[in-house]
Amino acid sequence: MGVLENKFQDNVVVASLDKLLGWARSTSPWYFQFGLACCAIEMMASAASRHDLERIGMMPRSSPRQADVMIVAGTVTMKMALRVKKLYEQMADPKYVISMGSCATSGGPYWQHGYHVLKGVDLVVPVDVYVPGCPPRPEALIEGLIKLQEKIQTERPLTRDLV
Amino acid sequence: MTIEEIKITLTNKFSGSIIENEELSDKQIEVEGSKWLEIATFMRDDPNLSFDQLECITGVDTGEDATLQSRYNLHSMEYRHKVEVVINHDKKNPKVPSIEQVWRIGDWFERETYDMFGISYEGHRDLRRILCPDDWEGWPLRKDYEGQESYHGIVVPKIKEEDEWE
Numbered sequence: 644m645g646v647l648e649n650k651f652q653d654n655v656v657v658a659s660l661d662k663l664l665g666w667a668r669s670t671s672p673w674y675f676q677f678g679l680a681c682c683a684i685e686m687m688a689s690a691a692s693r694h695d696l697e698r699i700g701m702m703p704r705s706s707p708r709q710a711d712v713m714i715v716a717g718t719v720t721m722k723m724a725l726r727v728k729k730l731y732e733q734m735a736d737p738k739y740v741i742s743m744g745s746c747a748t749s750g751g752p753y754w755q756h757g758y759h760v761l762k763g764v765d766l767v768v769p770v771d772v773y774v775p776g777c778p779p780r781p782e783a784l785i786e787g788l789i790k791l792q793e794k795i796q797t798e799r800p801l802t803r804d805l806v
Numbered sequence: 807m808t809i810e811e812i813k814i815t816l817t818n819k820f821s822g823s824i825i826e827n828e829e830l831s832d833k834q835i836e837v838e839g840s841k842w843l844e845i846a847t848f849m850r851d852d853p854n855l856s857f858d859q860l861e862c863i864t865g866v867d868t869g870e871d872a873t874l875q876s877r878y879n880l881h882s883m884e885y886r887h888k889v890e891v892v893i894n895h896d897k898k899n900p901k902v903p904s905i906e907q908v909w910r911i912g913d914w915f916e917r918e919t920y921d922m923f924g925i926s927y928e929g930h931r932d933l934r935r936i937l938c939p940d941d942w943e944g945w946p947l948r949k950d951y952e953g954q955e956s957y958h959g960i961v962v963p964k965i966k967e968e969d970e971w972e
Binding site (some may be wrong): 721722725743758759761762766767 | 938939946950953954957958960961962963
């Protein structure tokens, strides 16, 4: 700390503002509460008392405008793909997407013959973390969320990129 | 009432509109499509038949140059008898009178069959697609259906068909 050492009182925190922002964002990523298929049941189980997502700061929001993370939980049909894209565009920055389960990641069992299924939600929105499974257990989803938190923590939103 | 008695009752009332078809099972009756609305109303209102419940409408594509079919599963709450009514359509122009106003549940059943097979139910008051988006192309459950290459700019990747399992 050098010259700053012992210069502040107890209630002052000295840190890099970038790191502070990363810490603040990563410890309360509120997720957008919407489910598309059976993965949504596992997402609900993750949020319920046994696994309790709120202990890692995740809280469901019913409006995309209040949410930071979109968990695409389930099969994305062509009809829904347009709406998923619209919901993503309604979220405020910074925003993150988790693709939960094999359907959202690649079309899953509808990969070959599902004429109506989007073959991966990354065709319409950018995805940060893919969680495999059919459906993934709550532990898998929580691991994906922790990976996302680690990713948010390493971001440096205030630092200019060196070209 | 047994299926034979139901058939005899219908044949007495609508001679010529009940078609003998040996390929059908003993739970099925084939009828003439153009007379279907009168037959349906009779089957619901006749005190001896009293088919007061329409359980399901199914579409069937029987294969290449064959026809499309509509199949109606009828049930009587009063007498506990059941029957399946089969109607054959011309594949080029499949149409049949709507029974939406005979059994109200037929509204959504007919919309679903229209959505999947393109069978036109004439007289239906709101014949739109029910599951697929309104601007979807083609009739997905027909045998000759080909999926769309793109939908609203979203490209559908072409997936190579694997060789058939031996």
